[in-house]
Amino acid sequence: MKIFSILAPYLLIILCYCSCKNSTTATKKMSIKKESISDVKKTQALLLTQAFDFDSSDINKVTGDYVPQTVMTVPENLAAQNKWIMFEGPVLENDLVAYRYYADSRHRFDVYGKTVPDLVMDTVSWNYHEIMDWGSDILKVGNSLGLGSPAIWYKNKIHTLSECDEKKLEIINNDDNISKVRTTFIGLEIGEQKFDLIQDWSIEAGQAWSEIHLQLVNAELPEGMYFATGIVKHLPEIIQGEIDGYFYAMNWGKQSFHKENMGMAVLADKRYQAKKIEAELSHAYAFYNVKKEVKYRFLSAWERDLNQVKDATTFKSLVEQSIK
Numbered sequence: 001m002k003i004f005s006i007l008a009p010y011l012l013i014i015l016c017y018c019s020c021k022n023s024t025t026a027t028k029k030m031s032i033k034k035e036s037i038s039d040v041k042k043t044q045a046l047l048l049t050q051a052f053d054f055d056s057s058d059i060n061k062v063t064g065d066y067v068p069q070t071v072m073t074v075p076e077n078l079a080a081q082n083k084w085i086m087f088e089g090p091v092l093e094n095d096l097v098a099y100r101y102y103a104d105s106r107h108r109f110d111v112y113g114k115t116v117p118d119l120v121m122d123t124v125s126w127n128y129h130e131i132m133d134w135g136s137d138i139l140k141v142g143n144s145l146g147l148g149s150p151a152i153w154y155k156n157k158i159h160t161l162s163e164c165d166e167k168k169l170e171i172i173n174n175d176d177n178i179s180k181v182r183t184t185f186i187g188l189e190i191g192e193q194k195f196d197l198i199q200d201w202s203i204e205a206g207q208a209w210s211e212i213h214l215q216l217v218n219a220e221l222p223e224g225m226y227f228a229t230g231i232v233k234h235l236p237e238i239i240q241g242e243i244d245g246y247f248y249a250m251n252w253g254k255q256s257f258h259k260e261n262m263g264m265a266v267l268a269d270k271r272y273q274a275k276k277i278e279a280e281l282s283h284a285y286a287f288y289n290v291k292k293e294v295k296y297r298f299l300s301a302w303e304r305d306l307n308q309v310k311d312a313t314t315f316k317s318l319v320e321q322s323i324k
Contacts, residue, residue, distance in 0.1 A: 042205035043094045044119050045171045045179035047072065048086035054078055074167040078104045083126065090169055090181045092203040092210060093121045096306050097299075098135075099203070099210050101149070103169065105162040108146040111264075113138040113256070113302035131258060131304075138256040138302050139264075144232035144281035147264050148298025150199060150214055152190045152221070153228040153286035158279050161197070163189040177205045193222050208307055209267070209299035209322040220291040227294045228277065230284035231264045238283040239316075240276070246323045247274045249283060252312035261303040263315035267322060268296035297322060 048066035054075040055061055059082040066086045080102065082088060089103035091112075098112035098121050112121065112128065114135040128137045145151060145158070152159045165187030173180035180202040188197050196217035203210045214227055221227070231238065234255035241248055250265035266285065268274055273289035287294050299322050301309040309315045 042119070042176055043092070043174075043179040043203055044122065045174045045181050046087070046091040046093070046121055047169060047171055047181070048122075050084050054082070054084045059083065069169075069171075071168070071170040074103050074169060080104050080106055087121075087128075090171075090201075091121050092179055092181060092201065093119055094179075094203050094205050094207065095119075096206065096208050097210075099147075101201075103167075107161045108141045108144070108149045109298070110137065110141050110146055111139040111300045111302075112136065113262075113300075113305050115304050115306070117306060129257065135302075135305070136258070138258065138260075138262060139232070139300075140234070140257050141232060142281065145230040145279070145284060146232055147300060148210070148212060148229050148231075148266050148296070150212055151228040151230070151284070153226045153277055153284075154191050154224060156278070158228060158230075158277070158282070158284055159190045161185060161188060161199070165194075172200075173202065179203055190225060193225070195219050195222075207299075207322070208301055208318060209297040211295060211297045213293065213295045215293035226286040226288055227272075227290060228284055228286040229266055229296060229298070230279060230282040231266060231298075233279075233282050242270055243320055244323050245270055247272070248319055248323075249274075249276075249285060250316065250319050251283070252315045256302060261310070263301045263309060263312070263318070264298070265300075265315075265319045265322075266296060266298045267319065268294070272296075 047069045049069055051067050056077045059079045062083050085103055087100045089101050091100040095117040097114055101109045116134050120134040150161055164185045168184040170182045172182050183199040185197040187194050198215045200213040235251045235253045238249050238251050246267050247270045248265055248267045252263040254261055256262040272287040274285040274287055277284045277286045301307040301315055301318055
C-alpha cells in the first residue's frame with residue numbers, strides 16, 4: 001500500500017497523457033473523415049460509347065469496355081435500342097436520381113431511381129431494368145414524352161426533336177455540384193420548317209430536379225410554333241397549379257416500370273403561359289408566350305429512393321421546394 005501511495009501521482013500523470021493523446025488522435029480521425037465526405041463528387045455527366053464507329057448491321061455489337069467521350073456527333077444512322085452508346089444516350093446523375101435521354105431520333109427523357117447516394121451509373125450494366133442494390137430504370141417511355149422531353153407544338157400536333165441534319169453532344173460541365181450536357185441541333189426539321197437549336201440540360205447536387213434550357217440560334221420560332229413538354233400518361237389524372245410565380249403539373253401513383261409509386265412533375269415560369277394541349281400518350285403543355293428560348297425543370301421521386309416521398313402530399317412539397 002505504501003508503494004502504491006508513492007506511485008499514485010505518477011500513474012495519474014501517465015493516464016492523463018494517454019487520454020489526451022487518444023483524444024487528439026480521435027479528433028484527427030474525425031477531421032479526416034469529414035474532409036473525405038466533403039470531397040465526394042455529387043454529380044456526373046456520362047457519355048460512353050464503344051471504341052469503334054457505329055455499325056448499323058450489328059446494333060448490339062460490344063467488343064470491349066465503353067470509352068468516355070466529352071464531345072461527339074451522333075451518327076446519322078444511329079438505331080433505336082442500340083448498345084453502341086451505353087444507356088442509349090447521355091446520362092446526368094446526382095446523389096438522388098439519374099436521368100438520360102435517347103441519343104437517336106427518339107430524343108425522349110427517361111428516369112433511373114436510386115437507392116444509394118453514391119454515383120453509380122458508370123458501373124451499371126445493361127440489366128438496368130431489374131431492381132438492383134443501386135436502383136433501377138423506373139420509367140416506361142415508349143412514344144410518349146417520357147418525363148420532360150422537349151418538343152414543338154405545331155398545327156395541333158406534337159413534334160419531338162427527331163429529324164435534323166446534324167446532332168452534336170458535348171459535356172460542358174462535369175464537377176462536384178453541377179453537370180451539364182449540351183445538344184446542338186443543326187437543321188432541326190419541324191413540319192416544313194428548319195432551324196438550329198441548342199439544348200442545355202443540367203443537374204445539381206442534392207436536387208431531385210433537372211433543368212432544360214432550349215434556345216434557337218439567331219432565330220425565333222416560326223408563326224404557329226410553340227415550345228412544349230410533358231409527362232407520360234401512365235396515370236389518367238394530372239394536377240396543375242401555381243406557386244411563387246411558377247406553373248407546375250404533377251401526379252403521383254403506381255406508374256413506375258415496376259408498378260410502384262412514383263411522382264413526376266414539370267415546372268416553368270408562369271410568364272411562359274403554359275397551357276394543356278391534346279396528346280394521346282402524354283399530359284402535354286405548350287408555352288404560348290415565348291418564341292426564342294425557354295427554361296423548365298422536371299423531377300421525379302420513387303417510393304424507394306432517398307427523397308423519402310411516400311404519398312402525393314409529400315411529393316407536392318418536393319415540387320414546391322424545386323422552385324428557386
